[in-house]
Amino acid sequence: MPNGTLEVIVAAGRRLKDEDTIGKNDAFVEVYLDKKYKQRTTTISNTNDPVWNERFSFNIHGEDSIHFDVYDADIGDTDSIGKCKIKLKHVFDDGKYDEWVKLPSMFGLSSHGEIHVIMNFRVDVLSDVTSGGIRINETNPFELYLASIPISVSRTVTFTLTNPNPIDIAIENFHFTLPNTDIQLDYMQLIDGNGTKIKSINLYKNENISQFILPDQHLAVFSLTINGADQPKFHNETIIFKTRYQILRINIQYEIIDGSIELTNKTSLHIDAFPNRIETLDIFTHNKFNVPVNVFRMDFITYGTCFAFTWNDSPMGNVKLQPNKIQELGKLRFNMAPLCEEPASEATCYCGLHHHPSFKQRWDECVSALNTYELDHSLIIKFRNLWKEWTSLVRKQRIQTNIWIYTDRANISTPLTIDFVWPSVLDHMFSSYSRAPLILDFQVIFINITKTQNIIITNPSLNLVTYSVELHKADSDNFKSIINDQIFTISTASKRVDLMSGTYHFHLRPTEQITFTVSYRPTQMIKHEMYFIIRNNLTIIESILVRGEGGIGSLRVGHRKATSSMSPIIISIDEKQYKLCLNIQSNPLLRKLITLTNTGNMKTIIYDISFDQMKCSGHGFSAPYCTNIEIESNEKYNLQIL
Incomplete structure (x- = not known):
C-alpha cells in the first residue's frame, strides 16, 4: 500500500448495543493501525448514540487496514460493544471516506450498532526554522507567530505545505486577510529532498494560488512578504487553503512596532561545535527604542536541550536595555552532547563512529591492520582517504535554527547556524575547518640550500594524549622510516620529547602544543615527497604530505x-x-x-x-x-x- 498522512475523524455512534443492565453505555473508541500504538476518543456517558467529533492523525507506512474498537467504560472494567476494520484502499482510491460503519456481532449475523467514520488525506504546514522570523505555536500547529516588524520595514518569511500522500491535492480556494501582503510559491521539491518530478512551475501568487496543485510526496515552500506599515498595530490574521479533503486555516499573529531591537554581532550567528566541548558565543543587542526595554525570555525553536544562555548581570533574565545603546545581552552556550544521546543514525555521525556503522567497520579494519602489520605506504593512503571522507561527512551535518528573544516592546528572531568539526591534533595547521588531508609544500628550492617550515601539534581533547612522530618516504617501492635522511629532517626545541629508533615520543596536556621544524635541503634537481606521521591515542593516525623539488637556474x-x-x-x-x-x-x-x-x-x-x-x-x-x-x-x- 502507498504511504501518507491520514486524518481520521470519529464523528458519532448510533444504536450501540447496550452493555449495561442499568442505564446506557459510556462509550469510547480505540483507533489503531498497530495494536501497540492505539489512540482513543473521550468517553461519552449514558447514551447509545454518542457524538465524539474527534480527530486523529496516522502516518501510513504500507498498512492496508485501520481498526476501530468500541467499548463501554464501567468502573474497574470495560465491555466490548463491537469492532470493525476499514480497508485503506477505499481512501487511497477516492482520496476520502465518509461512511457509517456497522459493528458486526461475533458471527456477523447481527449488528451491535454503527459508528460514523470520516477519513481523508491532510496537508500539513511547517514554519521555517532556518532563516527565522516565524514559528509555530507549540500547542496549535496551525497557528504561526511572526517576529515584530518595525514601521515601514518589509519582512519576508517562509512556510511550507507538505503533501505526504499518494495523490495530488488541488487548492480549490485560497484566501488571506493580511494587509499589504504578498504570498507566493517559491519552489517545490520531493519530501525526501531529491529534487522534484515537476518539470516547470508556474507563477502562483496571491489569488493565483487557488489554481495550484500540490503533487503527491511533495512539499511547497511559500514566501510571505509584509510590505511595511505606517502605524503600530497588533494583527491576528488568517490564511485559508481549501482542498477537496480539508479546509486548512492558518492563523498568523504579528505586531507592527515603532522601534526595533537588533542583534549587533558583526556576522550572522555561527558556532563551530566540537565533540565533548561546550562552545560559547557573545550576544549583543542594539535598542533603537527611545525608552528602556526589558528582556525577559529567550527561546530556542529546535535543539533546545543543547542550548543554554547566561544573562549579563542578571541570573534570572530581566535584562534592561537602555534606549539607543548597544549592550551585551549575555553568552550563548551550545553543547552537542544531548544530540549524541539520541538513537544512532547517520544524521548524527558527528557524534562518533559508533553512529555510523558502515564507516566504523572500514575504520576498524584499518586500525586492525595498523596494529598487526608495519605501517606502509598503502595503509597511510587508506587512512588519509578515510580521514578526508569522514571529516567531509561530519562537515555536511549542519544545524540551521533560530533563536527568539522576548521583550516588553518587541519579539525578535535571528537565524543561527551550527557546523560540526571533528577534532584533529593538527588543528592549528588548518586555515579553516575543511579538514582536507594536509600538504606542506616547499615548492622549488635551489639545490644545497636549506628551507624550513613549522608543524604545530596540539591536544584538542580534555585528557592527556600520547604522541609519536616520524617521517616516512612516500614511495611505495622503497618505503622505510627515514628520520635521519639528509633531504628532509625534523627537529623540535622541546625538551620533553624522547627520540628512540628514529621516532619522537611525547605527551601533551589538554590544549597544549608542540612545534616541529621540517627542514628541506635538496641535493638533486628532482622532486621529493615524504609523510610526516603523527600517531596518537585520540585520532589514531594523522599525516602531512611534505613535498619539494630541487631546482637550478639555467x-x-x-x-x-x-x-x-x-x-x-x-x-x-x-x-x-x-x-x-x-x-x-x-x-x-x-x-x-x-x-x-x-x-x-x-x-x-x-x-x-x-x-x-x-x-x-x-x-x-x-x-x-x-x-x-x-x-x-x-x-x-x-x-x-x-
Whole structure:
C-alpha cells in the first residue's frame, strides 16, 4: 500500500448495543493501525448514540487496514460493544471516506450498532526554522507567530505545505486577510529532498494560488512578504487553503512596532561545535527604542536541550536595555552532547563512529591492520582517504535554527547556524575547518640550500594524549622510516620529547602544543615527497604530505649558454644598412633583440645587465630594461639591446 498522512475523524455512534443492565453505555473508541500504538476518543456517558467529533492523525507506512474498537467504560472494567476494520484502499482510491460503519456481532449475523467514520488525506504546514522570523505555536500547529516588524520595514518569511500522500491535492480556494501582503510559491521539491518530478512551475501568487496543485510526496515552500506599515498595530490574521479533503486555516499573529531591537554581532550567528566541548558565543543587542526595554525570555525553536544562555548581570533574565545603546545581552552556550544521546543514525555521525556503522567497520579494519602489520605506504593512503571522507561527512551535518528573544516592546528572531568539526591534533595547521588531508609544500628550492617550515601539534581533547612522530618516504617501492635522511629532517626545541629508533615520543596536556621544524635541503634537481606521521591515542593516525623539488637556474642567451664567453654576441650591420645610415644626418640607432630562455626548473631573476662592468649601458651599448627581469621555467624573454 502507498504511504501518507491520514486524518481520521470519529464523528458519532448510533444504536450501540447496550452493555449495561442499568442505564446506557459510556462509550469510547480505540483507533489503531498497530495494536501497540492505539489512540482513543473521550468517553461519552449514558447514551447509545454518542457524538465524539474527534480527530486523529496516522502516518501510513504500507498498512492496508485501520481498526476501530468500541467499548463501554464501567468502573474497574470495560465491555466490548463491537469492532470493525476499514480497508485503506477505499481512501487511497477516492482520496476520502465518509461512511457509517456497522459493528458486526461475533458471527456477523447481527449488528451491535454503527459508528460514523470520516477519513481523508491532510496537508500539513511547517514554519521555517532556518532563516527565522516565524514559528509555530507549540500547542496549535496551525497557528504561526511572526517576529515584530518595525514601521515601514518589509519582512519576508517562509512556510511550507507538505503533501505526504499518494495523490495530488488541488487548492480549490485560497484566501488571506493580511494587509499589504504578498504570498507566493517559491519552489517545490520531493519530501525526501531529491529534487522534484515537476518539470516547470508556474507563477502562483496571491489569488493565483487557488489554481495550484500540490503533487503527491511533495512539499511547497511559500514566501510571505509584509510590505511595511505606517502605524503600530497588533494583527491576528488568517490564511485559508481549501482542498477537496480539508479546509486548512492558518492563523498568523504579528505586531507592527515603532522601534526595533537588533542583534549587533558583526556576522550572522555561527558556532563551530566540537565533540565533548561546550562552545560559547557573545550576544549583543542594539535598542533603537527611545525608552528602556526589558528582556525577559529567550527561546530556542529546535535543539533546545543543547542550548543554554547566561544573562549579563542578571541570573534570572530581566535584562534592561537602555534606549539607543548597544549592550551585551549575555553568552550563548551550545553543547552537542544531548544530540549524541539520541538513537544512532547517520544524521548524527558527528557524534562518533559508533553512529555510523558502515564507516566504523572500514575504520576498524584499518586500525586492525595498523596494529598487526608495519605501517606502509598503502595503509597511510587508506587512512588519509578515510580521514578526508569522514571529516567531509561530519562537515555536511549542519544545524540551521533560530533563536527568539522576548521583550516588553518587541519579539525578535535571528537565524543561527551550527557546523560540526571533528577534532584533529593538527588543528592549528588548518586555515579553516575543511579538514582536507594536509600538504606542506616547499615548492622549488635551489639545490644545497636549506628551507624550513613549522608543524604545530596540539591536544584538542580534555585528557592527556600520547604522541609519536616520524617521517616516512612516500614511495611505495622503497618505503622505510627515514628520520635521519639528509633531504628532509625534523627537529623540535622541546625538551620533553624522547627520540628512540628514529621516532619522537611525547605527551601533551589538554590544549597544549608542540612545534616541529621540517627542514628541506635538496641535493638533486628532482622532486621529493615524504609523510610526516603523527600517531596518537585520540585520532589514531594523522599525516602531512611534505613535498619539494630541487631546482637550478639555467639561462640560454640566444643559442648559447649564459656562462659561455667563447661565443660572443655579435651586433653587426650589412652593406644595405650601412648605406641607409650614411643618409641620416643624426647619429643612427641600431636595435638588437636577443632571446633569453630559462632552461632550468625554477624561476630565474636577472638582477642587472652590465656592459664591461658598467650597469645598463657602456661603450655605446645600452639595455632599456636591465633589472629585475623574471623568467619562469621554460619561458622566454626578448631582451632589447641598443
